[in-house]
Amino acid sequence: MPTLQLSEGRVLAWREFGDPNGRPVIAVHGSPDSSAIWALFHDAAARCELRVIAPDRPGFGGSTPLPGRSIVDWVDDLDALTEHLHLKSYRVLAISGGSPYALASAWKHPNRVEHLGLVSVICPLHAPEVTRGANAQVRLTFWTARRAPLLLRPMAWMVVRLVVRDPARAADRLIRMRPRADRAIIRRPEVMTVLHENLPLQFKDADSIALEMRNAARPWGFDLTTVSAPTTIWQGGLDDVHTPAMGRYLASHLPNARLVFEQNRATFDLIADADTILHQFASEP
Numbered sequence: 001m002p003t004l005q006l007s008e009g010r011v012l013a014w015r016e017f018g019d020p021n022g023r024p025v026i027a028v029h030g031s032p033d034s035s036a037i038w039a040l041f042h043d044a045a046a047r048c049e050l051r052v053i054a055p056d057r058p059g060f061g062g063s064t065p066l067p068g069r070s071i072v073d074w075v076d077d078l079d080a081l082t083e084h085l086h087l088k089s090y091r092v093l094a095i096s097g098g099s100p101y102a103l104a105s106a107w108k109h110p111n112r113v114e115h116l117g118l119v120s121v122i123c124p125l126h127a128p129e130v131t132r133g134a135n136a137q138v139r140l141t142f143w144t145a146r147r148a149p150l151l152l153r154p155m156a157w158m159v160v161r162l163v164v165r166d167p168a169r170a171a172d173r174l175i176r177m178r179p180r181a182d183r184a185i186i187r188r189p190e191v192m193t194v195l196h197e198n199l200p201l202q203f204k205d206a207d208s209i210a211l212e213m214r215n216a217a218r219p220w221g222f223d224l225t226t227v228s229a230p231t232t233i234w235q236g237g238l239d240d241v242h243t244p245a246m247g248r249y250l251a252s253h254l255p256n257a258r259l260v261f262e263q264n265r266a267t268f269d270l271i272a273d274a275d276t277i278l279h280q281f282a283s284e285p
Helices: 036-048 074-084 097-108 136-147 149-166 169-175 180-186 187-200 206-217 245-255 268-273 274-283
Strands: 002-007 012-018 025-028 050-055 089-097 114-117 231-236 259-263
Touching: 002 074, 002 089, 002 206, 002 274, 012 025, 012 036, 012 074, 025 036, 025 097, 025 187, 036 050, 036 136, 050 074, 050 187, 089 097, 097 114, 097 259, 114 268, 114 274, 136 206, 149 169, 149 187, 149 206, 149 245, 169 206, 180 187, 231 245, 231 268, 231 274, 268 274
Parallel strands: 025 050, 025 089, 089 114, 114 231, 231 259
Antiparallel strands: 002 012, 012 050
């Protein structure tokens, strides 16, 4: 895994997938998550001639934690990476909790980000209707992030400890928290391989996990209506983690967004159809 030493001494790690000579795409992982998840897009990205560049945010994968960072702060890390790779423009693709960070990059750099693709988005949580239809665990996490954020770290620490002590049990518990539409897909051997590699990378630092949950529940630091990049949102109707209302909320507040609503799908069901998503994403002007 390549790394970049940042000016303040932190390390930024990233992975690359797809076609090394293809059109550059910055891939923003979920939360908690790591760049390892993008291995599920590797073959489809190669077929679509896309070079997928997937950085780890601070405290995940191989990147050094950065206490107190905001969503917008992360764009500085992205700027350091794109400068290092000599990228003047690129597309940005995000999954799940990576959505705010992808949007922040497009907000800060409207002339660099050619197109945004958002898969199974989250949205600002101040509107109560966006969590309707979410499962009990998700509602509890969102409520805690908004009303009792000091509890986020001990909640995250319990998961980190379980991953260290019994990764198989942790994986099974996380699968059971996913929408029913996703569970059979996650248990496919090729997906389980990525899941088991990803677990210790996404659940390694309780403070970073808690910080990302807290940031998602706070104001994001920019106005959605000022994000002008053309945006495609893929949202599943069977997703009780990233509710359909979240996709509709973002689509209605972004000035140049198109919502692709898949009524009978959830997140990993969408990821399993990476060829369709990446073909659409690559074809967008």
